[in-house]
Amino acid sequence: MLNVNELTSLAEELSKASKKGMKIGLVPTMGALHDGHMELIKQARIHAEYVIVSIFINPLQFNQADDFINYPSNLLKDSDKLKNAGVDLLFNPDLKLIYPKKPAVKIDFGNISRNLEGAFRLNHFEGVGLIVMKLFNLIKPDVAFFGLKDLQQYVLIKNLIKEFSYPIKLYGVPTVREENGLALSSRNVHLSPSGLNIASQIYKGLVWAKKNFKTFNTSEALIIQLKKFYHPQDGLTIEYCEILNSNTFKPVKSLQSGGKITLFIAAYVESVRLIDNISLQE
Ligand code: AMP
Numbered sequence: 096m097l098n099v100n101e102l103t104s105l106a107e108e109l110s111k112a113s114k115k116g117m118k119i120g121l122v123p124t125m126g127a128l129h130d131g132h133m134e135l136i137k138q139a140r141i142h143a144e145y146v147i148v149s150i151f152i153n154p155l156q157f158n159q160a161d162d163f164i165n166y167p168s169n170l171l172k173d174s175d176k177l178k179n180a181g182v183d184l185l186f187n188p189d190l191k192l193i194y195p196k197k198p199a200v201k202i203d204f205g206n207i208s209r210n211l212e213g214a215f216r217l218n219h220f221e222g223v224g225l226i227v228m229k230l231f232n233l234i235k236p237d238v239a240f241f242g243l244k245d246l247q248q249y250v251l252i253k254n255l256i257k258e259f260s261y262p263i264k265l266y267g268v269p270t271v272r273e274e275n276g277l278a279l280s281s282r283n284v285h286l287s288p289s290g291l292n293i294a295s296q297i298y299k300g301l302v303w304a305k306k307n308f309k310t311f312n313t314s315e316a317l318i319i320q321l322k323k324f325y326h327p328q329d330g331l332t333i334e335y336c337e338i339l340n341s342n343t344f345k346p347v348k349s350l351q352s353g354g355k356i357t358l359f360i361a362a363y364v365e366s367v368r369l370i371d372n373i374s375l376q377e
Contacts (some may be wrong), residue, residue, distance in 0.1 A: 096178045098185045105233065110185055117144035121236035123227065126150040127167035128176050131271040134245065135240040136180050138268050142238050147254030148177055149186040149230055151193060162368070167284050186234070197224055204251045207344040211247050211359050212259070215334055220251060227252055227371035239263050240347065244270040244278050244371055246341060246372050269369070272298065278371045290365040293330045297362055300324050301373035304358050308375045313337035314347055321358075334361040336369070338375070350375070 099105050099195075112119055136198065150173060157163035170187065176186050202224030204213075213220050220374025231239070239256075241249045249267045256263050270278050270356045274314045276298035277283070277291065286294060303319050311317040318336055325331055338347050341357040356375040361368060 096182050102185050111147040118237045119236050121147045121239045122148045122240045123230050124150055126173050128173045129279045130351055131279040135268050135270045139240050145183050147184045148182050152224040153222055156219050158216045158219055162319050167281050240266045243267045279305050285367045286365055294364045295330045296328045305373050305375055308350055321369045332363040
């Protein structure tokens with residue numbers, strides 16, 4: 096595996112791969128790799144002949160300085176994992192390479208970026224938009240892989256690809272979970288064993304909601320019950336819990352209306368912010 100952190104060698108390697116007619120796959124990450132990331136890489140190896148993983152902790156998508164400073168990082172361990180997974184190139188640029196100066200351009204994804212993560216993490220998606228466009232422009236992948244744990248992000252990237260006519264096929268990879276249901280996340284390393292246990296309630300509530308949603312007419316009624324489900328769990332603070340159409344990201348009022356209904360949640364456990372979602376359809 097090549098470890099590249101500047102643009103000339105990146106361009107050379109990309110040119111070699113495309114001369115060989117290889118399909119280039121990109122998996123963008125912020126490192127501290129876990130089995131969720133590894134599943135994206137596994138899919139990339141299936142759908143592309145030359146797999147690039149980027150590791151870049153993008154300051155522009157953090158709305159809290161502490162979260163950025165404390166974001167876990169372990170490049171040596173990550174690099175070993177990527178080698179073992181058969182990745183061809185690790186792109187690990189430093190901050191100055193990606194942002195030689197503070198970007199003046201802002202990416203606004205419109206209405207679908209206004210709620211959920213867009214509402215609770217100010218400017219988060221602006222930052223995501225910039226880094227993803229940079230990576231697309233520098234690497235020009237044929238296929239790109241994003242996790243459905245960050246469903247709103249996935250839909251925004253899908254729109255970005257369409258609106259900017261990137262010739263990129265996007266794959267959304269289902270969420271990889273611990274045995275107890277907790278969605279894998281780099282931030283989980285900050286949780287104590289008891290915190291991990293508390294955090295596993297998040298998905299248990301989502302599964303409860305999926306099982307029972309047909310007995311409720313409105314999203315409001317379901318959310319009230321779901322909050323009661325979570326209430327006894329000390330140490331779990333819900334930030335949002337909303338039911339939206341996952342194409343338009345508009346709130347869904349009636350649960351009997353059909354369409355792509357998804358329940359989204361963000362919660363804090365031991366000051367760690369965790370997100371998850373579940374489709375309420377069969
Ligand atoms: P991150 O390093 O957290 O920015 O995530 C990089 C990519 O991995 C994003 O596309 C995430 O949606 C995806 N991802 C993160 N956690 C998981 C998971 N548990 N299962 C599947 N994909 C994930």
